[in-house]
Amino acid sequence: MNQIDTFVEENKERFLEELFGLLRIPSVSPVPEHKEDMVKAAEYWKDLLLKAGVDNAAVMPTAGNPVVFGQKIVDSSKPTVLVYAHYDVMPADPFELWTTPPFEPQIRDGKIFARGADDDKGQSFMHAKAFEAMLATGTLPCNVKFMIEGEEEMGSPSLTEFCIVNKQMLQADTILVSDTGMIAQDTPSLTAGLRGLAYMQVEVTGPDKDLHSGLFGGAVPNPINVLCKMIASLHDENGYITIPDFYKDVEILNEEDRIDLARAPFNIEVYKHALSLNEVQGEAGYTTMERTGIRPALDCNGIWGGYTAEGSKTVIPSKAYAKISMRLVPNQDHHKIAKLFTEHFQNLAPKSVKVKVEALHGGQAYVSPSKNPAYRAAVRAYETTFGKKPVPVRSGGSIPIISAFEQILGIKSILMGFGLESDSIHSPNENYPLFNFFRGIQTIPYFYKYFVEELAAK
């Protein structure tokens, strides 16, 4: 595979220039104003795949943002790897916290800074370039398909339908995804599980109009105070979520599994220091790793109501709002959880207010079996380029579509993430180290090689 290393080394500058072109497109899917940028990013990907050498590529419409599909069929009797990734990114606000503008990529301290530098433009790009390198060096051992969507950061609302309609076209032996992280540059890890998600929005209405807080304060339900009380009651003093039956289906790991999971290197002082925290906080009886890996969680992602500008306005607002999401673990069904949340939140409300609850999106948790060929191939690939066996990790994040793939296409996914915790994905100053970017491009061809071997050996 030295040919590949040489090819990558010779094309480094071009790879980065091409990635920067993609990073410059503000393809922010949750914000409707960026609709045209979504199409631009999709077209950019299509051209990228065609230049890399796919047989054909197309920007395919959906009810939402288009999906880019491309494929290289070297021999229909050979195995097929389906690469899944997304070209959409999270909103970049608050803009004032970025050192350089989010859509003007820049390299500083050996890292690429931009919205999407890691999640998922940077990581997905490694696959395009690894494919190009394998093709250019004659080392591509199997067929490859690419499915790059534009709604992952919104919970992939159109991709389920896309998979149903295009099931035949998407046939493959494994789905390969780089949209997760690894523990450290010297500690490769493999995401063995993902949490699910139920994302809700709530609205509390007190009086039917904004009121003067002097004339009415003390006598009418203030929707902000009521909402705070309702949200506060969602956790008990031990950090447990109080929604009835919330934990009913939670997968309980045995002691052995918990010990295995605890093998991942983790230093609580380093963790706290990295976030400038005096103390961590969470469910009693679990470690920090367990709290994000194998236990569900409930977090407010946004809250707003009343006067929020400079100065002081003495108002009792009519309405207050919050976005509240729950991270779920295997066996918890997001539809069921959304229903439990809705019922509980309605029940919590005092009679003096009206409450609306809406489920914005959801996805199921996922577990990757360590015995299947793709998992074993990934372990060997990391071991080859990093010189170490990857540590299995249960990630706290969600890629809701991963469990949908299994249900619709009948294909398991393998999550080979190369991101670092310090990459600040979804946050200001998102970045991706050049080391990870190029090491990823080197590692992916080994996955292809070993995957074909593992399948043959089965």
Next chain:
Amino acid sequence: MNQIDTFVEENKERFLEELFGLLRIPSVSPVPEHKEDMVKAAEYWKDLLLKAGVDNAAVMPTAGNPVVFGQKIVDSSKPTVLVYAHYDVMPADPFELWTTPPFEPQIRDGKIFARGADDDKGQSFMHAKAFEAMLATGTLPCNVKFMIEGEEEMGSPSLTEFCIVNKQMLQADTILVSDTGMIAQDTPSLTAGLRGLAYMQVEVTGPDKDLHSGLFGGAVPNPINVLCKMIASLHDENGYITIPDFYKDVEILNEEDRIDLARAPFNIEVYKHALSLNEVQGEAGYTTMERTGIRPALDCNGIWGGYTAEGSKTVIPSKAYAKISMRLVPNQDHHKIAKLFTEHFQNLAPKSVKVKVEALHGGQAYVSPSKNPAYRAAVRAYETTFGKKPVPVRSGGSIPIISAFEQILGIKSILMGFGLESDSIHSPNENYPLFNFFRGIQTIPYFYKYFVEELAAK
């Protein structure tokens, strides 16, 4: 006084046109962008007073927005009435809830609709026009001074200094203010007391940057959830405020006073219906009127943090904020309360977060003695034009400067309000009925007449 009625009748259209000119100026004091509009509104008032016939008028600078001062000295041996009002208004947002734009006044259903139509442009205007009418008809019985400020909606930060510096110029026998309400068009009332105010802003910081709620959810302090828990704990299950020593100085009314206060007509069903509430909410053991009249209250006036736009962003924000104000009753000192709040809120915070508390502004509560000449003159004036004795009312609102006047100038104020609860002050679709506007202009000259009589009889 029939001459005055005739003068008002003949000049009705002009009065409204001139008022509309003032209402068109968006003199929103809490928003720095409106700085120039403040000066425009002040100049407008100066011209208005000069045209009405004052001896002199000036726009006088302060550290903040200017104060308009004008006076008519008919005979220095005669009593002097000092009219206090404000030309600034509250922000008009949310704009989308206004039927017609807030700064384009319109008459509909016998009411003037505009930001400031009641509070306080409409109400203050009655004084300019009553003065003009008395002067035009030769019925002005005493000296008059006008002091119109531009920072009332921000807590009058510059007026205290203005009063100290201009104490001599402001000498008067009473301060006359129309910045409060009356019970109904057929039930005049006189504001015998006002609540004080302590307005705070709080900031809770969890991690030092926004985090992905999947990767970190369940393991780190979420500042929104923490803030909600802290705010929720500020009231107990009976609606009592839990800040230690908060009630220590509260004036406790005896049974007789409570019965007297309960004379004001009040229908809880009408009240609930007007606000579309199923139930009211407040401190146990007190009526709705008492909750806003003689009891302190704590309300969130604004809350914000995390992602608040359309769609779903899975973020744990670094910070969450709230504006929290407390309405105070006689004997509660707002400086002391701000200090108690700050200490308590700091103590409430779990170790995992950092908390900042800032006092944005404050003012003392006020009580108007029913035995002084101005109070008796006001009672007689209402009785003359409304045919009914006004009901004494403790208003829940605050005019922090009123107690400052007493401390600095040694002058008591009389609060002759003509607004209605349905005027939606500080809210979308603020309005002021033409009936109240013109009845106010008719009532004010009687106050002048009776005030001079009451003083002479003393």
